[in-house]
Amino acid sequence: MMKTEKILIVEDDASIARILCDHLRKEGYSVTWASTGKEGWEDFKADEYDLALIDIMLPEMDGFTLCKTIRLESDIPILIVSAKTESDSKINGLDLGADDYITKPFSLEELSARISSHLRRFRRYMNMDESKALQYHDGLVIDFQKEVVYLMGEPLLLTSKELELLFLLAKNPFKTFSKSELYEHVWQQEDLNGNNTITVHIKGLRSKIQDEAKTAKYIQTVWGVGYRFIGEIIS
Incomplete structure (x- = not known):
């Protein structure tokens, strides 16, 4: 059964990325692969994703910076995938907004289970009745979904x-x-x-x-x- 969720993978090791992409596509996910942190950010800005898998050691923009940057824009689940096992790296990643930290090597079955779990929680969060347009005192309205800003009922250029x-x-x-x-x-x-x-x-x-x-x-x-x-x- 085809899933609707889109997953962004940011991994500079082509062999690992290929395994992850093949596995998740067989699971029914739509997958985009970026090989650098900067490319991952550009891909994230160009489309809408339901979850991101991010390595720490990335060229151009490291995984911690990418995680922090995405979290400022979105509440999607972020899973850090790294060979770093030090507790400081895990704490840093979670402090920057990551939802989970998976240490390499890991089983694909474990990865699938964690992805499924985080997506279930995210779907529940997204189903909350929460307006995308926020109205502030003194006439300012910001519609994040439509990307429109109004002041006293008039759209701002x-x-x-x-x-x-x-x-x-x-x-x-x-x-x-x-x-x-x-x-x-x-x-x-x-x-x-x-x-x-x-x-x-x-x-x-x-x-x-x-x-x-x-x-x-x-x-x-x-x-x-x-x-x-x-x-x-x-x-």
């Missing part, structure tokens, strides 16, 4: 980067992001000293959502650190 910044902040309310974290997550490039990109885009975003820095309703400046989203949801 945000640039793609402004939209990404707002979504990242709003999906992680009261979490403080440094300017470097925001830049590296949204632009997917290493932040350089003297880079003023985030400051400029936050200023433009604030102007469009009519949010003054000194009396912030939505995006608060954490002086010396960065920014956080403080919008109050209307219940």
Whole structure:
């Protein structure tokens, strides 16, 4: 019986990836394979997945960074698959948002059981009656599903980067992001000293959502650190 779930595998060892892909496809899953962390992030952004299997030792972007980056965007189950057995690696992976840590070598039957278990829990979570559009005090509405932002009932013309910044902040309310974290997550490039990109885009975003820095309703400046989203949801 064909399953509907899509699984993203991020593994730089082609032989291991081939075994995983073949096995999971025989199980009925739709599988996408990425061989680098950066490729895995690009694949994740280009499609919708139900679960991700991520190795730690990856070129371009390591598995921990990829796990953290995906978790900021999505609640899908993330399973780290690694030859590292040290408890510090496991703790680090789980602290960054991974749901499970599987140590190589492992049996394919065990992998299937863990995937099935996490997908069952995720389906229950997704079936909760939770609106994708959130309405905040002072007229701001964010529809994450349709990727539309309204202010006082009127749609806002945000640039793609402004939209990404707002979504990242709003999906992680009261979490403080440094300017470097925001830049590296949204632009997917290493932040350089003297880079003023985030400051400029936050200023433009604030102007469009009519949010003054000194009396912030939505995006608060954490002086010396960065920014956080403080919008109050209307219940």
